[in-house]
Amino acid sequence: MTKKLFFLLVTLCLLSTVRLSAQNCIEINSILVDACGFPEGENEMVRFTVGATPLPINLLTVTWPTTTLNFLGICQNANTAQKVADLNANIQSCGYILEPVGGTLPANSKVILVTSENMSTTFNSFANLTDTIYMIFQCAGNTQGHFRNYSATVTTPRILTLDFSPICSQTVSYYPNQLVNQFGQLDTAFQDGSSVSFDVSGNPTYYNNGCQAPIITLTANLQASDDTLCSGDAVTLTASNLNGNYSGYFWQGGNGSITSPNSLNTVYQSSSNYTGVDTIYFSMLGQCNDTISYPLYLNIQNGQAASISGPSTLCAGDTIVLTASSGSGYQWSNGATTQSIQVNQAGTYTVTVSGSCGSPTASVTVTSGSAPSVSVTPGPTVTICNGQSTTLTASGSTNYLWSTGETTAAITVSAAGVYTVVSSNNCGSDSASVTVTVTNVPTVNITASATSLCSGQTATLTASGASTYLWSNGQTTSTITVNAPGTYTVTGTGSCGTATATQTITAGTLPVAQISSPSTILCPGTSLTLSATGGDNYTWSNGTTGSQNTITQAGQYFVYASNVCGSDTADITINQSNIFANFVPDVTSGLAPLTVNFNNTSTAFTSGTWNFGDGSTSDVLNPQHTFNFGGNFTVWLTIADDNGCQDSVSANILVDDSQLFIPNAITPNNDGKNDVFTFNSTSIKSATVTIFNRWGNKVTSYTDWVRGWDGSNVIAGVYYYVIEIEQHNGEKKTLHGSLNVIK
Template sequence: MHRSALRSGLVAILFGAHALTASLFAQIPTQCLEIESILVDACNPFATCDGSSEGQNEMVRFRTGPNPIALSDLEANWPNGTWRGIVQNTTTASITEQLNSTIVSCGFLLEPPGGVIPPGSSVLLVTSTEMCLVGNSFEALTDTIYLIFQNAGNTAGHFANSPAAGQPASPTPPAGSDVRTLILFDNATNCSDTVSYVRELLVNTEGTYGGQNGETDGGTVEFSWPGVPDVSYVNYGCQAPFDPLFVQAEVDGVLCGGTGTVTLTGEVIGGTFTSVQWQGGTGTFGDPNALNTTYTAGPGDLATVILTLCAQTDCVDPICGTVSIPAGNGPTVTMVPSGPVSLCPGDEVVLTATGADSYLWSTGETTGSISVTSLGTFSVVGTNACGTGSGSVEVIQATGVTVTISGVPQICPGQSTVLTASGASQYIWSTGDFTASITVTAPGIYSVSGSNNCGSATESISVTQAADPVVGISGDLAICAGESTVLSAAGATSYLWSNQATTSSITVDEAGTYTVTGTSVCGTAQASAEVVVDPLPTLSFSGVTQLCPGESTEITASGASQYVWGGGELTASITVTTPGIYSVTGSNNCGSVTGSVTVTEATSPLVSISGDLSICAGESTVLTATGADSFVWNDQTTTASITVEAAGTYTVTGTSACGTAEASAEVVVDPLPSASISGDPQLCAGQSATLVASGGDSYVWSTGATTASITVDTPGAVSVTASNSCGSSTASLEVVVGVPPTVTVSGNTFLCPGATTVLTATSATSVTWNTGASGSTLVVSAPGLYIASVSNGCGTDSDGLAVTASPLNTSFTAIPTSGLAPLNVQFNSTTTPVDATLSWDLGDGESSTAPSPTNVYTTPGQYVVELTATLDGCSSTVSQVILVTSVVSSNPSSITLPNVFTPNGDRHNDLLLMDAVNITSVEVLIYNRWGQKVNELKRVGEVWDGRSMSGEHVSDGTYFYTLVAMGADGVEHTLTGHITVLR
């Protein structure tokens, strides 16, 4: 089947994010497959996807028919580029898993099981496995879609979506438009589906045509089926080409006061669903499970009713849409004009009714407005879906004409004024004008005659010449404190003061500048006045009011303008040399006031300190200085009294008008008593103990003794109270009967080779071991006798254990250790004691517990054979390499040694292994850095385990070797080098 976007009448352009068509329920194509959508212009954010190209992010959505389709049978004929086949592997599985993690709805992506797409499936074909995972969103997916991928390789794009050169995109395809065709094949059934589109018709994210690359991202073509094919050009932005499911509900009609029936229409757009249900309101649905149904109002549906249509999908929650049904009422008819309407003979008036859907006038007319030429009452009945309403208006005979003139009857210099007549339909002014309004520029009397069908009338108005305002302020501008003054403005018709008053006069009692703006018909003017408030006189005095012997002082009065002292002085300041009362009268423009000051005779200061000079620790004392006017203590405090809590000398300097003096006081801090008892409180049999008290000046024991020390010979509680001048304190201890100490040593007396064991000493007293160690536990790494000792004032005790070494010695022989494959090797355990449990690892996956197993090695190589022996909980492992070679003549001989190994017992790289091929004999000598031989290897396949020839572990470091070997091909090999041992 071929569907083309060029057929007349079938091209539909859809702007925004909603498709034009949608399936109501899932349908299965009758043929092999149907193409549903092409994401032509994919999003590819370079910053996020590291340069992923658009050609790797394009997609095709299709639905399979009644038969399954194998991925290997699927093929696409792209508008641009070649088909690269479908791939399904771990990469595609990972992409599918990552995209599923981004879905926030209930949709799901999966790969076809076994590479076969089931019948009736929705499938999304991505053009590359190197797609950008965040380029086109899957968040809103609500359906289950099979996800398949074309093999990567075509980055140039499969649809060539850009418009041709010189042909700007437009809604009308220009001549020679480039039609693009996509064909999908099912080669197994020789079936295909073909779709076509015009690339100039791709829409951008704004729903228009053309634009920069980023603006055209998301351009998609959708194809509908079954029936007549239809094509939609849409743009979902950066979303994968699937339609997000949404529900749309509409209503036809209104409900009237809880009664009536309306028609409901529903549509589920953008996906598949299983069922629908209407709900809400207090009424009943014709069929609540049908998309299109009716709703009959219930008793509670008196206001706006909101109904909900929900579609159930595979999601847990349904997808819903709502519709509001407005509450209807009978119409309220409004008349325009509303009151009695005056009608002159020969005139007509238009009456209009509003508020209903249809009208019936008392004249028989059915329009909203009627024209009447007669007098009387005209009524109308308005009707809507919920009932009827009525209105009426009375048309009465108009009275005679009354003309009035409005406007400003004054003319300012160089200006004009507008006079307007009203009350008639035609006018003629004394100026000869026939308009309702005239503009005049000169003073004078202006008259107008107005007329209509009901008569005529004349009116006149006098226009006078006005002048610009000149504003002035009058009033008393100097007042005394507590008084007020009235400021009056003149020269205008209205006024606005700076204090927002709007009268011509204001009363003020504060100093400041007062401004008034005067307004008249010809403009505004402004004036200002400064109000000064003089203060009432007050008297205050400054100067020293004490006289030291033989000195003088200056007294100064302030707060007035003139001064008269009792002694006749007229200055503000006077100098006095004798004590006494000095009076003065001060005056200014607002009055006078009299005051006096007393001057006394002063003496030199005599400072002393009072307060408790002996305190206890934690207490404080208040030291108070007297005998001066001001004080400064040695800690810079300037109050007469200070509070102190530390011992020391405190000094204060007192100052008065006649000099300074100093005093000091010594504060002593006595400590609080703190009782304690020393001495051994343990009584051994037949002995006594001496206890000594401290921390006070005197003591009283619970035994009655008052000395600092006492001797006790019986167990029990003993207490002592220590006292001094600051209080008392009590301490106590328990005298107990001591017992000789005991100790018991326990632990494993059997020591495995290279292992340690822990011995434990149990005692109530601290433990000392014969090794010099102390503590309740001892880690032992060598056989021997280990003794723990304890002691106290009443005796000593000791206990010990003999730790012996395990006799386990693991070893074995292998005959032969090298040879040609297949190689039969006889192994013999030489382990002692012979009753040890054996476990063989024969290196090729075989194992044994026999003392002398045999094994056949069929493949050339090096095999590490290990024997593990276990006895009395101890285990030991030894190993040996078996070298199996192929036919001697087929391979040249060679041998190498590694330069580092790690013999730390972790079974990884624990042995130094030869890499020998066709070697018949070898000798390796290993030396330390001082040239001392530490070990030697004499057989092919022999290994070094990092021990010296005496069996001790060698230290980490660098060792040197010489190697001489003979190959089966007659070649002699001589090597020298170094080996690093790391543990």
């Protein structure tokens, strides 16, 4: 078996410690030749390591591979500080970027030289930086590329020199025709990210990590003692030349077992049940507690007995695929030499599998098959009584799935519904359904054409709800005819039991019409409701139908009452009450106090009540009443008769109060004459007086209009009053005027 050396360049973004030779104070580690971003000449980078001697950055001069470009010096200013801050803000790992303090790169520091202080911080990622580095920037001005990118025709080296004279300098070179693209190919496509790294002796290695800043990567050489083996065999795995700042490592993965996962040299025992490509991973623990894993591939061949996979049943008209276990050659009994064959006939098929692990043979028998044909008994409809159950049994196949979720051939059900069973095999499926109906004990009802029989009539009774019937008169039909009153019972029988129903037929009688009324006297302006009884249907002489008739006029009323056995008539006479209210006052107006004599001229009444509108009442037939204060009074007379009828009439009495005098001037000088603004009237029940000055400002307001206002709180002049009066009869009025206060 061949042995192969697996080399993996791991792009874990860690910066490892670089050991410098004693004679070197600077070591160039790598160049990002083809940078991402535009213009490219502002985004290229050189990574180097400072030795044991600190280096002042003002000593640095650079000779670029593009010799037409001058070195513009190192700039450290607010712009570069912001670039560093932006880069640090996007670092997702544990690294950090600094600018030199005091213009000096510390001893043993890791440094990245950027070709312009105008670099773009978004194109070449520092996100996975895990170490502390220093960054210095060439002053702005060069936008052309400082390095020669890939060219298949450029076979001469390109040279870079970093010179810190008089302390030290270093020169490295690379070949543009050896730069690789992102797929590791020598091609002009996908060249962004092409880079070259240098060992301590300046030997170049070409790689491409895409748009990734030139931060140091981990590397490891992985080797298997055999890359092709039989299943169940063992192989030795070796990891060597580990580079980078790592804290540990281990082996993992594969379908077999690893003897010593934490050793650089270990043994992998492959699985006896697995064939194909087996992937083993060597993992390293990074400085930020992250893990990077990279694969080692083993080709596991079949070392066990041959086998054939695929269906063993061939359905009518179908073709199936049979596949042999992995090997390097195949010989089937039908002459085929491929790993898989298609067959469309039943029979036994044999294959011999050849390989480095032997030539085992396997056979499989393919039988003819068909889709199941399922039926259910009993079915397709089943009727059971409420509370009972039935067993449904499926046949025609070997596996079943019911709509209830059960998977047995027989199920027991007690609820109504449609039950479906499905069976399937490699050749198809089939289903069958049964409808189960649940029947209750019958509910028997009787429908009667009439519930009352008049002389000589018959009624038809019809029973329903059962299958057979037995009546109490011995008849067994669902419908019977009866001609006599009585109680008739029927017993109905169904598949789930019996039930009875009863119908009573009464003897019909001729109607006897009657009319009732709360009164036979109709009061003026009222109505009466007449009520008829003795029949089933009623028609009144005024056209009203129904047992009640509301009337508003006196007269004779007839009602025609009927039922199935005949009809009858009744009548009632309603008389009109002649009550009439009227009175005559001997005087209707005058000065208070005013005495009025009232003459009651009403007719057809037995009692009466007077209301004089001033709070006084009387039940005297012809009263005399004195109105002591002014106002317009409505006098009501209400009369009644012995039948409960009432009538009312009213008249207005106007009483004038000539004593209401409102002065227009007062002289509050305590001489007893016109000292107070006051007024009075027998018609006044209450009053509110408000005094205003000439500017409309309120001076005073009071309700004791009799005591009045003496004007003591104002100076002489003309004032204005507003008087709001409520009279004894409820009327309200407002008076306005001027008042001259003389002092």
